[in-house]
Amino acid sequence: MEIVPEEQPAPVATAARSGGIVVQGVHRAFGSVQALDGIDLVARPGAVTALVGPNGSGKTTLLLVLAGLLVPDAGTVTVGGHDPVTEGPAARAVTGWMPDTFGTWDSLTVREVLQTFAAAYRLPAAGTAARVDELLATVHLSEYAGRPASVLSRGQKQRLGLARALVHDPQVLLLDEPASGLDPRSRVDLRILLRSLAERGKTVLVSSHILSELEEMSDDVVFVSRGRTVQTADVAAVGAGADARRTWHVRALSYAALSAWLTQVGATWRPDEDVDPHRPPADGPGGVLLDVDGDAGAARLVRDAVAAGVPLVQLAPAAGALERAYLALEEERR
Ligand SMILES: Nc1ncnc2c1ncn2[C@@H]1O[C@H](COP(=O)(O)OP(=O)(O)OP(=O)(O)O)[C@@H](O)[C@H]1O
Known part of the structure; x- marks a missing residue:
């Protein structure tokens, strides 16, 4: 034994x-x-x-x-x-x-x-x-x-x-x-x-x-x-770091409506990787990368966007929890 x-x-x-x-x-x-x-x-x-x-x-x-x-x-x-x-x-x-x-x-x-x-x-x-x-x-x-x-x-x-x-x-x-x-x-x-x-x-x-x-x-x-x-x-x-500020993919049926609303409310955003920043879709669908504080912030975003008439179709974290933890550790060790 x-x-x-x-x-x-x-x-x-x-x-x-x-x-x-x-x-x-x-x-x-x-x-x-x-x-x-x-x-x-x-x-x-x-x-x-x-x-x-x-x-x-x-x-x-x-x-x-x-x-x-x-x-x-x-x-x-x-x-x-x-x-x-x-x-x-x-x-x-x-x-x-x-x-x-x-x-x-x-x-x-x-x-x-x-x-x-x-x-x-x-x-x-x-x-x-x-x-x-x-x-x-x-x-x-x-x-x-x-x-x-x-x-x-x-x-x-x-x-x-x-x-x-x-x-x-x-x-x-x-x-x-x-x-x-x-x-x-x-x-x-x-x-x-x-x-x-x-x-x-x-x-x-x-x-x-x-x-x-x-x-x-x-x-x-x-x-x-x-x-x-x-x-x-x-x-x-x-995965439970629900309060952390992180980046989300946000997509709407109208890129113009989404970007105009985010600018109006003073959000920190940039065009998503599949959008050409020099020629953003004038009246078609498109997405942005948006920094949001925690899951509660994401929930507020959906509520406010819908209330403002923005036709949202997708909201998803830009990276998984493990990837975020890994990148944060690597950043710390630089
Ligand atoms: N047979 C070997 N002879 C000399 N150096 C080696 C040998 N095997 C591994 N190393 C070195 O040891 C270190 C660790 O290598 P290892 O293969 O364990 O890394 P790893 O984390 O599996 O990498 P990867 O994610 O690229 O597969 C590296 O610097 C590698 O160059």
């Missing part, structure tokens, strides 16, 4: 004990580049945790450490209750890993790729065929089962990589940019699949630059920069 010292903070101890991920003070350098510089992270079982940070901030390096493919220079790591360095086989048995790029598996069919991984994880041969069929159906590759894996498109390869990561029904799933190359339908499928895995108690850690997508599927978010964690947050709480 694994013993977690009592003095550890509650979320850390819980995540370590119950099949989550715990990273504490991890360092890893490549020559003179300090890719991880004391990073900390907790990913809970039963939740999707988003790993967010600029290019080169250490996300892939961290995921490689968690997958047991890179040895950290310092710090401690627990994945599904095991240390990937000292308990490699046990950690790998509970970990599914989807890298951002794949090899080509030149001589194997799509089905054989999954059979090979099933054998590597020592799944009982009797159940393998059914498991492989189930996974191929999950990632919508059944019709490609007999085709060489090397001829798959980029997005299809991503989906095969996801099936590969799931082959042994791992407790912990590590996904590096899983949505890149996926078409819109496959992105929705990915989101639904990751949510359902979390609901089954799995620990899902996913890195991506598509913040709107992460916002829809994640429970927690860990922002990293220069190899360190800069903030950890509950995604719902990030």
